[in-house]
Amino acid sequence: MTVCSTRQGEVRGRTPADGVTRFLGIPYAAPPFGPRRFCAPLPPAPWTGVRDATAHGPTAPHAPYAPPFDVLFPDHEVPGEDCLNLNVWTPAPEPGAGLPVMVWLHGGAFSHGSGSASAYDGTAFARDGVVCVTLNYRLGVDGFLRLPGRPDNRGLLDQVAALRWVRDNIAAFGGDPDRVTLFGESAGAMSIGALLTTGAARGLFHRAILQSGACHHFLRPPSAARVAARLAERWGIEATPEAFAAVPLAELLPAQVELRAELNADPVPARWGEAALNMMPFEPVLPGLALPGPECGVDLLIGSNREEYRLFLAPTGRLDALPESSLRSLTTAYGLDPDEALPVYRAARPTATPGELLDAVATDWFYRIPAVRLAESVPGSHLYEFAWRSPGYGGTLGACHALELPFVFDRLHDPSYAPMLGDRPPQALADAVHGAWVSFAKTGSPGWPAYDRTTRTTRTFTVGPEAATADDPRARERLLWAGVR
Template sequence: MTADRGNPVVRTPYGAVRGRWEQGVAVFRGIPYAASPFGPRRFRPPVPPQPWDGVRDAGAFGPTAPKPPYSEAFAPYLSDPVVPGDDCLNLNVWTPDPAPGARLPVFVWLHGGALTRGSSSLPVYDGRTFARDGVVFVSVNYRLGVEGYGLFPDAPANPGLRDQLAALRWVHESITAFGGDPGRVTLGGQSAGAVSTGALVAAPQARGLVRRAVLQSGPPETTDRDKVRRMVRRMANRLKVPATAEAFAAVDRARLLRVQADVGRLGSPVLGGPAFGIVVDGDLVPRDPLEALTDGAAPGVELLTGWTRDEYRLWLVPGGLLDRIDRLGAVALAGAMARCRCGGEVPRGYRALHPDAGTAEIVGQMVTDHLLRIPLHRLADGRTEPSYVYEFAWPSHRPRMGACHALELGFVFDSGDEPDARKLAGEGAPQELADAMHGAWVRFVSDGSPGWERWDAGHPVRIFGEGGPRIAHGPRDRELALWATAGTPAEEPAAAPAPTSPELRPVIRRLRRSGVLRRN
């Protein structure tokens, strides 16, 4: 490391970069880890950036990947900055000591956003707090939506995931110059970032690049290839072009985003529907990541995993879906059964465990357990390496949001003073809870133990909630046990049909007879 008029300068394999000293931390923003993924490289795997002469300024965030804005319903809760430009395969580094001999632990962060939105420039992801506490923090931009996860006959699958792998390789090659230790890299993310983390940790091509992993509110999973193809075909029909990478590359980028948003608005984590996702490709993702990880992939990699108590409220409160599901009653429960591929004994069991819960809460917790908590339990149960599990249970001060999806981010990053964090948490989030949660993440990244007992047959879960952190043993075991013998009745479809579908009528009749429903 050298200094340039008081600013830190670090040499990477592709050229030198000049950062900034900010509050005692050296910050380098917008460093390219791969070339621009447009022009002849559209829909193709990433390639290294072109080396540069002189010193490249790294004082500002680099361009964000093309993405549609959040809808009016979600905009009051979620921010998503846009930085224009084509060089969107870039990353940022916060370090307390940009010197090759420092050998500090490294935390590489993959943002969430359903693989269609989000970026590393979101203020709540400010890495200063991790650097302040002795960690070199790296956040990554990667391709999103159809650009990163479209499935075409004339292009390789998973280019967005390949971007993330390229960023990991850049870290392995370059982070020593920023004071980091390439042998002490923790890869982590929230939501889609956690799903990506699970896929990369399981990938043979990432072996040796990751020492530890953090999966916040996202399990190791892949999306059915036919489901992604249907998403691409729907877009192709709207665009009136063939469903090929060549044809999509010729479409105006803004129009492509508008059509993607229009097609994607029909889906949600609770209701299902069309979506982009990571797919098994026989190459980077040779098999289902959860199966691979519970079958011995990623030996020696320690895990920190968890969820928020009321994940589903971010998906259902904006736009009024929570109230609509309560009004739908039996139809909503039947749709949830189809979405989760379970029989009527599961909602009956949830009703017995939570007799005062409304239909929306039953549906939301069922789908959250099916999509998130069950696979994370399987992951922790199926590995011999240490795993640590948490639940974030502090309820937002925003009306009806509860401990919703993404609320924990302001606590993990100790960035609750940021306006973006307050959009979800409201005013007055407890600083002592942020100190506890952020401190646990720093300890895990630094030495592999967040400060509570590792997962075992007793299922210890660290609860971060009102009254301070505590340990609960098996807090979700009764609900998750309902799925052990759950079957799919023959008349139920494998994916959730529309509320008016005649396929649901026999299921609804059975639900009404069984007493699952209560008056809302």
């Protein structure tokens, strides 16, 4: 057992045979319930003696994924109110080691997931000389629903509180508080996109890796108010903090899943605002798109997966069943003229079905173009694309959303990843991806040239001859989005 000191008290971690010390379930903020419900996070209460930190703490309340996604993303839930906690993996749990720090923000559409899932075990990062931190933050109604008299973006405020904990305490665990890399995927990356222009987060992280998310996913206040009103309407209550607090969690959590299903079934902008295209009722509430610009002061590594949207098409059967009429109407909804855009996408995919073409268009709208816009806005950024194709669902998953995660964490044999990865995922690719993330955290360079508007250098992660850097891949498709996205 190993003991480290925090500002709240001492914690006891565990060091198994691999030599990596784990401290699990350390509170970084007070439990956000009772009179603290829907409020900004407050510091945790101090304790006396040595607090045991050898088991994961409670997870933020959330519902499991609905079928068929529950198979691809197994739920991890630990009940309890003390859910604003974090985990630390370190190879050198003593002050003065000065190791780089990586802080992980999990994805899950701002409604699902936790930072303590085995999929996000930080052992490989600690093995390679990095102190790794994962955390839980409030989700869904508690984290992101717009409520009168309460602060917006409570989930983001939790993330800032966790980063402040890292600043104040991580040196005791061997980390350097002046070398913090914040990294996240999907909703976690979108959170980072918002934090890049959040004054309260300035100076708390120095590098950032945004996987499949950037700055373009948010709800303007009127749209967020529509979502709150619709959720309240389902129960016949007022859209107030007091009314929502009176709804038992056993009813509130399933209702969040049902609300998203309703949104997906009838995405009318008049009812949902930006959520009609974003397809997420819970997102950061912001006045408009904000890109950080050259004064950002944070080194950035940004990227997406080549066939992100297949995750939402292949398991549901829509990939093969989508009619041409839906492809055209959705292309129009994303802001493109289908008569102009679809021939460009078809030229590179002459045998593609309408569903496969929708994947290409939607992947660009959701993920690739926002990554490009962020890279364009911050000089010196590095851009990547993950292109290895999953064998899942008969190979139709392709290089889908979230597929890069087991390679980033070098956890190809974690059972939770098996439905996506199949039997023989390439370890050499995990070595390359994980190694690039570690290199970026240590040096600010992942190992290839920075992106600029002239060369647009992009690193492709896959196996085979395409695993290299290229200048401005799929330029004709990128140019379609000028002035649109």
